[in-house]
Amino acid sequence: EVQLVQSGAEVKKPGESLKISCKGSGYSFTSYWIGWVRQMPGKGLEWMGIIYPGDSDTRYSPSFQGQVTISADKSISTAYLQWSSLKASDTAMYYCARTHSSPTYNWFDPWGQGTLVTVSS
Amino acid sequence: SSELTQDPAVSVALGQTVRITCQGDSLRSYYASWYQQKPGQAPVLVIYGKNNRPSGIPDRFSGSSSGNTASLTITGAQAEDEADYYCNSRDSSGNPWVFGGGTKLTVL
Numbered sequence: 001e002v003q004l005v006q007s008g009a010e011v012k013k014p015g016e017s018l019k020i021s022c023k024g025s026g027y028s029f030t031s032y033w034i035g036w037v038r039q040m041p042g043k044g045l046e047w048m049g050i051i052y053p054g055d056s057d058t059r060y061s062p063s064f065q066g067q068v069t070i071s072a073d074k075s076i077s078t079a080y081l082q083w084s085s086l087k088a089s090d091t092a093m094y095y096c097a098r099t100h101s102s103p104t105y106n107w108f109d110p111w112g113q114g115t116l117v118t119v120s121s
Numbered sequence: 122s123s124e125l126t127q128d129p130a131v132s133v134a135l136g137q138t139v140r141i142t143c144q145g146d147s148l149r150s151y152y153a154s155w156y157q158q159k160p161g162q163a164p165v166l167v168i169y170g171k172n173n174r175p176s177g178i179p180d181r182f183s184g185s186s187s188g189n190t191a192s193l194t195i196t197g198a199q200a201e202d203e204a205d206y207y208c209n210s211r212d213s214s215g216n217p218w219v220f221g222g223g224t225k226l227t228v229l
Binding site for chain 2: 035037044045046047048049050059061095097099100101102104105106107108109110111112113114
Protein backbone atom coordinates (compact mmCIF):
# COMPACT_ATOMS: atom_id res chain seq x y z
CA GLU A 1 0.00 0.00 0.00
CA VAL A 2 1.31 3.43 -0.96
CA GLN A 3 1.35 5.66 2.12
CA LEU A 4 2.62 8.99 3.33
CA VAL A 5 2.85 9.26 7.11
CA GLN A 6 3.46 12.65 8.65
CA SER A 7 4.94 13.59 12.00
CA GLY A 8 2.73 14.56 14.90
CA ALA A 9 1.16 17.83 15.94
CA GLU A 10 3.42 20.63 17.15
CA VAL A 11 2.89 23.56 19.49
CA LYS A 12 5.53 26.26 19.19
CA LYS A 13 6.17 29.84 20.22
CA PRO A 14 6.76 32.69 17.78
CA GLY A 15 10.40 32.87 16.71
CA GLU A 16 11.06 29.17 17.26
CA SER A 17 12.23 26.84 14.51
CA LEU A 18 10.45 23.71 13.36
CA LYS A 19 10.92 20.80 10.97
CA ILE A 20 8.04 18.46 10.16
CA SER A 21 8.33 15.25 8.20
CA CYS A 22 6.54 13.06 5.67
CA LYS A 23 7.66 9.46 5.27
CA GLY A 24 6.77 7.54 2.13
CA SER A 25 6.34 3.79 1.86
CA GLY A 26 5.06 1.23 -0.61
CA TYR A 27 6.64 2.85 -3.69
CA SER A 28 9.93 4.14 -5.09
CA PHE A 29 10.32 7.34 -3.05
CA THR A 30 12.94 8.76 -5.40
CA SER A 31 10.72 8.51 -8.49
CA TYR A 32 7.89 10.90 -7.58
CA TRP A 33 7.70 14.55 -6.61
CA ILE A 34 6.39 15.27 -3.11
CA GLY A 35 4.46 18.45 -2.49
CA TRP A 36 3.49 20.40 0.62
CA VAL A 37 0.12 22.08 1.06
CA ARG A 38 -1.03 24.52 3.74
CA GLN A 39 -4.57 24.78 5.06
CA MET A 40 -5.17 27.58 7.52
CA PRO A 41 -8.06 27.18 9.96
CA GLY A 42 -11.36 27.23 8.11
CA LYS A 43 -9.67 28.07 4.82
CA GLY A 44 -8.80 26.40 1.52
CA LEU A 45 -5.76 24.55 0.20
CA GLU A 46 -2.58 26.38 -0.77
CA TRP A 47 0.40 24.84 -2.54
CA MET A 48 3.72 25.65 -0.90
CA GLY A 49 6.24 23.79 -3.04
CA ILE A 50 7.47 20.48 -4.34
CA ILE A 51 10.64 18.39 -4.18
CA TYR A 52 11.97 15.52 -6.27
CA PRO A 53 13.74 13.27 -3.76
CA GLY A 54 15.78 11.61 -6.48
CA ASP A 55 17.94 14.70 -6.96
CA SER A 56 16.46 17.17 -4.44
CA ASP A 57 15.25 19.50 -7.19
CA THR A 58 12.96 21.88 -5.29
CA ARG A 59 10.45 24.48 -6.48
CA TYR A 60 8.52 26.93 -4.36
CA SER A 61 5.23 28.66 -4.92
CA PRO A 62 5.95 32.41 -5.14
CA SER A 63 3.83 32.93 -2.03
CA PHE A 64 6.11 30.74 0.08
CA GLN A 65 9.54 31.37 -1.48
CA GLY A 66 11.90 32.41 1.31
CA GLN A 67 9.36 31.60 4.03
CA VAL A 68 9.99 27.86 4.34
CA THR A 69 12.55 25.27 3.28
CA ILE A 70 11.65 21.96 1.70
CA SER A 71 14.15 19.11 1.76
CA ALA A 72 14.33 15.33 1.54
CA ASP A 73 16.48 12.45 2.77
CA LYS A 74 16.09 9.69 0.21
CA SER A 75 17.99 7.22 2.37
CA ILE A 76 15.03 7.15 4.76
CA SER A 77 12.28 8.02 2.23
CA THR A 78 11.37 11.20 4.09
CA ALA A 79 10.55 14.72 2.98
CA TYR A 80 10.68 17.73 5.27
CA LEU A 81 9.16 21.17 5.65
CA GLN A 82 10.94 23.59 7.94
CA TRP A 83 10.72 27.08 9.34
CA SER A 84 13.60 29.03 10.86
CA SER A 85 11.43 31.51 12.74
CA LEU A 86 7.74 30.73 13.16
CA LYS A 87 5.00 33.35 13.22
CA ALA A 88 1.50 33.11 14.60
CA SER A 89 0.26 33.23 11.01
CA ASP A 90 2.00 29.89 10.36
CA THR A 91 -0.69 28.20 12.46
CA ALA A 92 -2.25 25.73 10.06
CA MET A 93 -2.61 22.12 9.00
CA TYR A 94 0.16 21.04 6.65
CA TYR A 95 -0.22 18.14 4.22
CA CYS A 96 2.25 16.34 2.04
CA ALA A 97 1.12 14.62 -1.15
CA ARG A 98 2.74 12.50 -3.83
CA THR A 99 2.69 14.42 -7.08
CA HIS A 100 2.13 12.88 -10.49
CA SER A 101 2.58 14.72 -13.78
CA SER A 102 1.68 14.28 -17.40
CA PRO A 103 2.09 16.86 -20.18
CA THR A 104 -1.36 18.33 -19.63
CA TYR A 105 -2.25 17.66 -16.03
CA ASN A 106 -0.97 16.76 -12.61
CA TRP A 107 -2.57 15.02 -9.68
CA PHE A 108 -1.82 14.41 -6.03
CA ASP A 109 -2.33 10.99 -4.54
CA PRO A 110 -2.03 9.87 -1.84
CA TRP A 111 -1.98 12.56 0.80
CA GLY A 112 -0.47 12.35 4.24
CA GLN A 113 -2.76 12.58 7.23
CA GLY A 114 -1.66 16.14 7.98
CA THR A 115 0.44 17.80 10.68
CA LEU A 116 -1.20 20.51 12.77
CA VAL A 117 1.19 23.31 13.64
CA THR A 118 0.07 25.78 16.32
CA VAL A 119 2.17 28.87 16.96
CA SER A 120 1.17 30.81 20.04
CA SER A 121 2.88 32.78 22.76
CA SER B 122 -0.36 34.39 -12.05
CA SER B 123 -3.25 32.04 -12.64
CA GLU B 124 -6.36 31.71 -10.53
CA LEU B 125 -9.15 29.17 -10.34
CA THR B 126 -12.64 30.25 -9.33
CA GLN B 127 -15.21 28.00 -7.70
CA ASP B 128 -18.68 28.70 -6.32
CA PRO B 129 -18.38 28.79 -2.52
CA ALA B 130 -21.40 26.59 -1.90
CA VAL B 131 -23.69 24.28 -3.82
CA SER B 132 -26.55 22.09 -2.65
CA VAL B 133 -28.20 19.04 -4.16
CA ALA B 134 -31.14 16.84 -3.21
CA LEU B 135 -30.31 13.28 -2.28
CA GLY B 136 -30.11 11.13 -5.39
CA GLN B 137 -30.01 14.06 -7.80
CA THR B 138 -27.19 15.23 -10.05
CA VAL B 139 -24.93 18.14 -9.22
CA ARG B 140 -22.18 19.89 -11.17
CA ILE B 141 -19.35 21.72 -9.43
CA THR B 142 -17.43 24.08 -11.67
CA CYS B 143 -13.94 25.57 -11.73
CA GLN B 144 -13.00 28.47 -14.01
CA GLY B 145 -9.61 29.77 -14.97
CA ASP B 146 -7.42 30.66 -17.93
CA SER B 147 -5.01 27.79 -17.26
CA LEU B 148 -7.86 25.34 -17.91
CA ARG B 149 -7.66 26.20 -21.59
CA SER B 150 -4.28 24.45 -21.64
CA TYR B 151 -4.38 22.02 -18.74
CA TYR B 152 -6.90 19.62 -17.26
CA ALA B 153 -7.98 19.94 -13.66
CA SER B 154 -7.79 17.44 -10.86
CA TRP B 155 -10.45 17.34 -8.15
CA TYR B 156 -10.21 16.63 -4.43
CA GLN B 157 -12.84 15.81 -1.84
CA GLN B 158 -12.22 16.87 1.75
CA LYS B 159 -14.49 15.90 4.60
CA PRO B 160 -14.26 17.67 7.98
CA GLY B 161 -11.16 16.71 9.92
CA GLN B 162 -9.77 14.60 7.09
CA ALA B 163 -7.06 14.94 4.48
CA PRO B 164 -8.10 15.65 0.88
CA VAL B 165 -8.77 12.66 -1.37
CA LEU B 166 -8.29 12.61 -5.14
CA VAL B 167 -11.57 11.91 -6.96
CA ILE B 168 -10.93 12.89 -10.60
CA TYR B 169 -7.83 13.71 -12.61
CA GLY B 170 -7.00 14.41 -16.23
CA LYS B 171 -9.70 14.25 -18.89
CA ASN B 172 -11.95 12.01 -16.76
CA ASN B 173 -9.94 9.51 -14.72
CA ARG B 174 -11.11 8.05 -11.43
CA PRO B 175 -8.68 6.54 -8.93
CA SER B 176 -9.37 3.06 -7.69
CA GLY B 177 -12.07 3.10 -5.04
CA ILE B 178 -13.84 6.25 -6.21
CA PRO B 179 -17.48 5.52 -7.15
CA ASP B 180 -18.43 5.87 -10.81
CA ARG B 181 -21.04 8.49 -9.91
CA PHE B 182 -18.10 10.94 -9.95
CA SER B 183 -17.07 12.20 -13.38
CA GLY B 184 -15.11 15.09 -14.86
CA SER B 185 -15.33 17.20 -17.99
CA SER B 186 -13.80 20.33 -19.45
CA SER B 187 -14.80 23.02 -21.95
CA GLY B 188 -12.91 26.20 -22.71
CA ASN B 189 -11.84 27.77 -19.43
CA THR B 190 -14.17 25.68 -17.27
CA ALA B 191 -13.64 22.28 -15.66
CA SER B 192 -16.56 20.47 -14.07
CA LEU B 193 -16.99 17.72 -11.51
CA THR B 194 -20.34 15.97 -11.81
CA ILE B 195 -21.87 13.72 -9.19
CA THR B 196 -24.70 11.67 -10.67
CA GLY B 197 -27.02 10.46 -7.93
CA ALA B 198 -25.49 12.31 -4.98
CA GLN B 199 -25.31 10.40 -1.72
CA ALA B 200 -25.24 11.70 1.83
CA GLU B 201 -21.58 10.69 2.11
CA ASP B 202 -20.69 13.02 -0.76
CA GLU B 203 -21.28 16.04 1.45
CA ALA B 204 -17.83 17.63 1.64
CA ASP B 205 -15.62 20.42 0.36
CA TYR B 206 -14.39 20.00 -3.20
CA TYR B 207 -11.26 21.64 -4.59
CA CYS B 208 -9.99 21.87 -8.15
CA ASN B 209 -6.31 22.15 -9.01
CA SER B 210 -4.38 22.94 -12.15
CA ARG B 211 -1.15 24.53 -13.29
CA ASP B 212 -0.11 28.14 -13.51
CA SER B 213 1.14 29.76 -16.70
CA SER B 214 4.67 28.46 -15.98
CA GLY B 215 3.44 24.89 -15.68
CA ASN B 216 3.82 24.68 -11.92
CA PRO B 217 1.09 22.75 -10.10
CA TRP B 218 0.24 25.33 -7.48
CA VAL B 219 -3.12 26.63 -8.35
CA PHE B 220 -6.08 25.54 -6.23
CA GLY B 221 -9.59 26.81 -6.51
CA GLY B 222 -11.10 28.31 -3.38
CA GLY B 223 -13.24 25.24 -2.76
CA THR B 224 -16.95 24.45 -3.02
CA LYS B 225 -18.92 23.26 0.00
CA LEU B 226 -21.42 20.65 -1.19
CA THR B 227 -24.52 20.10 0.91
CA VAL B 228 -26.70 17.06 0.23
CA LEU B 229 -30.27 17.79 1.28
